[in-house]
Amino acid sequence: MPGAAKDDHSRMTSPNNDVQIVPLDAGVFAVKIDTPTGRVAIGRVTTRDAQQTWVWEHRDGERSSPIAASLGDVVHALAHYHRSFKSQTAAAPVRRPLFG
Secondary structure (H helix, E strand, O other): OOOOOOOOHHHEEEEOEEEEEEEEOOEEEEEEEEOOOOOOOOOEEEOOHHHHHHEEEEOOOEOOOOEEHHHHHHHHHHHHHHHHHHHHOOOOOOOOOOOO
C-alpha cells in the first residue's frame, strides 16, 4: 500500500483490540495497550529458544520468569501485570497556601 508504514501489515491485536503486538525482530515483539489517553507501549516479549519459552519485560525493567506458553498468553500476562500494578495513576496533589 503506497504511503503506509512498513510494519502496518505485521501488527496484531487482541480479540478486544485493546492490546497491540508489533514485531521488532525475530522472536521479539513490542506490546502496546489502549488507555484513556491513547495507545502506550508497556514493554516487550521475547523468545530465545526452539521450545518457544516466552519472557515478558515491562518498560520499567521488571521481568517475568520463563513462561512456556504461546505468544498470546505471554502478551496477556504482560498486559495483566501492567493493569494490575502499573496503570494506577497517583491523585494530583492538593495545593494549599502555607500561610493564609
